[in-house]
Amino acid sequence: MLLRHARSLLFLPASNPRAIAKARTLPCDMVILDLEDAVADDRKAEALDRALEALGEGFGLRLAAVRINVEGAATHGREMIALKGTAADYVVLPKVEHPKQVKDVFSVSQKPVIAMIESARGVLAANAIAAGEGCAGLFMGNNDLRRDLGLPDNAGRAGLGLAMQTVVLAARASGIAVFDGVFNRLDDEAGLEAECAEGHALGFDGKTLIHPAQVPVANQVFGPDAQALADARRLIEAATGGAERFEGRMIETMHVEQAKALVARAEAVGE
Ligand SMILES: CC(C)(COP(=O)(O)OP(=O)(O)OC[C@H]1O[C@@H](n2cnc3c(N)ncnc32)[C@H](O)[C@@H]1OP(=O)(O)O)[C@@H](O)C(=O)NCCC(=O)NCCSC(=O)C[C@H](O)C(=O)O
Numbered sequence: 657m658l659l660r661h662a663r664s665l666l667f668l669p670a671s672n673p674r675a676i677a678k679a680r681t682l683p684c685d686m687v688i689l690d691l692e693d694a695v696a697d698d699r700k701a702e703a704l705d706r707a708l709e710a711l712g713e714g715f716g717l718r719l720a721a722v723r724i725n726v727e728g729a730a731t732h733g734r735e736m737i738a739l740k741g742t743a744a745d746y747v748v749l750p751k752v753e754h755p756k757q758v759k760d761v762f763s764v765s766q767k768p769v770i771a772m773i774e775s776a777r778g779v780l781a782a783n784a785i786a787a788g789e790g791c792a793g794l795f796m797g798n799n800d801l802r803r804d805l806g807l808p809d810n811a812g813r814a815g816l817g818l819a820m821q822t823v824v825l826a827a828r829a830s831g832i833a834v835f836d837g838v839f840n841r842l843d844d845e846a847g848l849e850a851e852c853a854e855g856h857a858l859g860f861d862g863k864t865l866i867h868p869a870q871v872p873v874a875n876q877v878f879g880p881d882a883q884a885l886a887d888a889r890r891l892i893e894a895a896t897g898g899a900e901r902f903e904g905r906m907i908e909t910m911h912v913e914q915a916k917a918l919v920a921r922a923e924a925v926g927e
């Protein structure tokens with residue numbers, strides 16, 4: 657699966673073997689084995705060992721990624737080196753503020769890097785980060801970004817709006833994938849659905865997640881729905897080139913391209 661087709665990208669602590677086993681049973685498009693904030697300092701080494709073992713066993717058709725620790729952390733260098741030659745599809749690098757951080761991880765791990773944008777500096781550098789060597793995608797890190805911006809935890813996402821749009825713009829300007837941040841409220845399915853819909857409308861390709869119950873919601877919102885897919889197929893069939901009337905609206909070449917992209921996404925995710 658292409659990165660930009662992923663709808664549901666599930667984080668789990670790499671130190672948790674039950675979560676690793678569970679991930680292999682879930683319809684998520686990417687599994688992200690976390691070595692950073694989900695793992696206590698005294699379990700970092702064990703988490704890396706478990707992540708390498710899990711990559712060896714594989715995750716079926718799901719994309720597999722490992723989030724390593726930040727540049728400067730005691731384990732950062734060892735983690736980058738250990739991932740070289742493994743089955744990881746991507747390395748996720750947290751708290752990126754400069755393209756060189758991505759380039760360095762790419763050159764050591766030899767894996768395409770997904771950069772997490774989680775600070776005011778990161779947002780302001782997002783364009784350069786996205787355009788830099790080795791960068792395959794961007795993740796919003798909204799928990800850390802809230803802290804950096806001084807936004808209250810329960811304040812909704814209005815204060816994150818400009819940052820999210822800046823990150824989407826940066827990714828699109830470089831033609832790379834971009835994913836919304838995690839939703840912390842584990843028992844609020846309606847809230848999750850609303851946030852997925854908001855992220856979809858802002859232009860994110862999919863959503864990063866933290867619990868198995870969140871996977872079907874993200875798949876449903878970010879997967880093309882049956883109606884949109886049927887519309888796209890009719891539009892492709894009807895289009896003859898140039899401006900024309902289609903079911904009461906004007907369509908041109910870009911609408912045909914959009915419809916084809918939607919069909920390709922649906923085929924990629926097996927809808
Ligand atoms: C948030 C959790 C700690 C909740 O754990 P818990 O209450 O124990 O979960 P459940 O009892 O409901 O679990 C039910 C079964 O599902 C498995 N499980 C739980 N979470 C996951 C998961 N993420 N992936 C796969 N499987 C999972 C349990 O093992 C249970 O199965 P079984 O054992 O067979 O009964 C927990 O959900 C969790 O740890 N989530 C992930 C946390 C994480 O990775 N955080 C880091 C990424 S988010 C982040 O850092 C934000 C970003 O950087 C930012 O700044 O915004």
Ligand SMILES: [Mg+2]
Nearest residue numbers: 774797799800
């Ligand atoms: Mg973070």
